[in-house]
């Protein structure tokens with residue numbers, strides 16, 4: 031949590047689903063759990079959530095952070111993977127790769143119902159835009175899976191997070 035939303039001092043769990051946004055303790059109908067992170071003064075710093083997609087070997091699952099103020103992704107943490115040691119498993123610790131996600135552009139389109147630019151992985155050395163992920167050389171498939179899962183999750187979740195921003199800022 032504190033790896034994907036830098037500076038977080040506290041956390042409140044919410045469920046986003048058919049009932050809208052509810053504190054996790056009050057949610058009946060189910061939905062997707064999101065973790066709102068606040069600084070020591072109680073200001074919303076970002077929201078963490080899970081995403082998953084199939085990599086080279088098997089499903090990869092991550093926790094990642096989103097900052098509604100900059101409309102950007104602020105970090106990822108690999109929770110589960112079976113990628114090849116020395117190749118795909120670098121998605122979890124390669125510093126250059128992880129730098130992609132420190133301020134990854136995730137601005138919403140004017141209609142506020144999806145991303146202005148799809149988050150995509152490009153071959154190593156070919157990143158030209160702030161919404162692109164520079165792949166790990168020799169592990170493009172694993173890298174693409176990370177970009178794909180963030181794109182899929184973000185297209186759905188970021189518009190909803192923005193819609194409920196006042197409640198998330200208020201902390202419940």
Ligand SMILES: Cc1cc2nc3c(=O)[nH]c(=O)nc-3n(C[C@H](O)[C@H](O)[C@H](O)COP(=O)(O)O)c2cc1C
Pocket residue numbers: 086087113114115117118119153154166167168169170171172173
């Ligand atoms: C035994 C074996 C294991 C591999 N494991 C991975 C992996 O975990 N992740 C991955 O992206 N590519 C893996 N690859 C390489 C992919 O087949 C592919 O070549 C690579 O993702 C392409 O990246 P590149 O375009 O940077 O060379 C593996 C290849 C072999 C032969």
